Amino acid sequence: MSFLDYSPAPESTSILKLQKQYGLFIDGKFQGSRGKSFATISPATEKTITKVVEATSADVDKAVKAARVAYDKVWSRMPGSERAKYLFRIARIIQERSRELAVAETLDNGKPIKETRDFDIPTAAAWFFYYAGWADKLEFATGGATPQSHGVIGQVIPWNFPLMMLAWKVAPALAAGNTVVLKPAETTPLTALLFAEICQEADLPSGVVNIITGAGKTGQALVEHRGIDKVAFTGSTRVGRQIAKSLAGRSTALTLELGGKGANIVFDDAPIDEAIEGIVSGIFFNQGHVCCAGSRLLVQENVHDEVLSKLTRRIETLRLGDPLDKNTDIGAINSKRQLDTITEIANSGEVEGASRWSSSCDIPSKGFWFPPTVFTGVQASHRIAQEEIFGPVLSVLTFRTPAEAIEKANNTPYGLSAGVWTEKASRMLSVVDKLQAGVVWANTFNKFDPTSPFGGYQESGYGREGGVAGLLAYLKTPIRTGGRK
């Protein structure tokens, strides 16, 4: 046996105690529904994990009403310092139950346990800790104006970072004094339901957080509900556009965090070995199911061959397989549907004339998998250079001058993320300044911190999450009546 064929090192699932069937979490308790139940499966094995229910519009109505009562009677009247205590408590319980949450997330989503253990769950806890600290200091965010919460927030989150996206949405909303109705993605409801248990464990007042499961129809019923004061959505640009249309003409506030086609720009004076790591993390982290993925590699022409040969060599060492194995680097694609999308767009790359290279890793027979793939010879007009693939597929383009790099990087309808690799500080500053992207990473990629705002330009959406900006998104725009004292 070769040393690199590491023996299996699976994380035990025994810590996870699941119900056979979950109801909807409304008004502080799990409730039945007339909606039909559906299975949530593990994309790595296609086995059913548990069953959840598809919330009907009556359920949505019930949840919004519960959130309204909780807002009017309890949460909006509670001093910020008291709200903070609940948020701190939730953050600590997430930490205490982190192993259980990591296992649940990995089972339900298909992403490697090392990512849920070292990234998703710790980041979710960090978000609650950070916004807990803001709850009694809102005037410092509004510049002295009296902070005003919106009321009831409808939140719809995607399947790529289920618990983390929940934390990004719920923590600032509650800190600002709102109550929420949240719908997790159809394929990844598990950690949101465990989060409902955490709310109970934290004694959070009933109705402050409501979790309703379901698919697109449930989401639509939620965002279009007349009792909602603000909608926060993270997901595809197509659905984001629909939501914006359906809310047009209403006073409902809206923030959208949508797709991206991030450019990772590598100059010839970059720290090459670390840049390779950044390229790998940029597109293969979470199987490329990352809205801010560095899915377009822009590499300076004179180092193209060197970068590509080092990159493919590195990708060959990535381990694809059982997401619960602690040595797995690349997990399963979240759903059959997503796998079909990735496959279809990747095939178009070959048809349009780009050269395809894929890792020679073994693909398991069950489940949904896609090997790490790199396209070279990509032209800006190719679909693989334009469309968000949301999978482990990298498109490589070249440039010759900084101006050309900037032009190509900005040549996208999106504008969520970018990365720049150079050891020359003056070049770094001048290029970063000209990139149209909500977040630009300098000599690194995919780094997140609760203090740092995150969001996009153009079709990547509007509004910011994280930091003070993310808090203000959950407060009404302050009307300044005078100077700050």
Add this chain to the structure above:
Amino acid sequence: MVSASQALAPASRASSVLGTDLSEQSLRRYLNGLPRVDVIGANARAGHFQTRSLKTETKRQGLDLAIRMVDLTTLEGADTPGKVRSLVSHAIHTDPLDHSAPSVAAVCVYGDMVGHAVEALGDKHVSKDPSGISVAAVATAFPSGRASMKVKLLDTEDAVAAGADEIDMVIDRGAFLSGRLGEVFDQIVRVKEACKRPDGSYAHLKVILETGELATLDNVRVASQLAILAGADFIKTSTGKVQPAATLPVSVVMLEAVRDWYLATGEFVGYKPAGGIRAAKDALRYLVAVAEIAGEQWLDPHLFRFGASSLLNDLVMQRQKMTTGHYSGPDYVSVD
């Protein structure tokens, strides 16, 4: 400063790699052209190897590999022939309870102990048994390297004449840090020549960079390349006398250097982290880094060594645990 004509003499290989005549200037230009190292990125890469989880068969295989790659070392002022004989015995029979346990790669001693080590090894010396144990000697005014070139060369020749199979030399860190790269290069070339035996063969040369004194990872990368270019068979982190000694981020950079050299020339250069690696768990992480950065070809005593003393016993105890199912404790391994 060494003048180009006399200093950079037997260096046609280096010259062809540089693509120009060898001079202080061309050497500097070449080394400054190497990619820089981003410290945060290198640390993150090192952190990745710490999260690998080695179980069952892989762990067993790793422990045996690690034992086979130890340079069992004693470098104390108080060393005696008796102490060296005891070390040699431990090197051969690494586990007193299980003679199927592998032997180490080499014993590493000061120059005056080489003869005693060769004698104690007897038939197990690599000169008698190709799969036997080598004798490595530290030389060139180890650990500081502060002596005249004449003394350094004599130190080396003396150890080789006494039967040393491998020479662990130190670079002149003072010269390196003050930018006299040609001088460092030249010294390595000359020590390598001093490794030549009367029959024309060479003792293997390990070049110690003393990374704990080089301060930056960029310097580590440059010094690695410089040593390889000058003919090092191995590049080695530390003497063990300076803190920090071997670390994973430094290893990431040095392993990238030997990998890049192999990709550019097809030649294999070995890597030896030394000092500070005491736990089997840490040793296994190094094996992971070696295999994932350089490649599995490097998991071989000809291309990878641990410079260590107390590490061996922890490896043996973990091996006993894998074999018997329970921990034996420090009384069931030999103290040196």
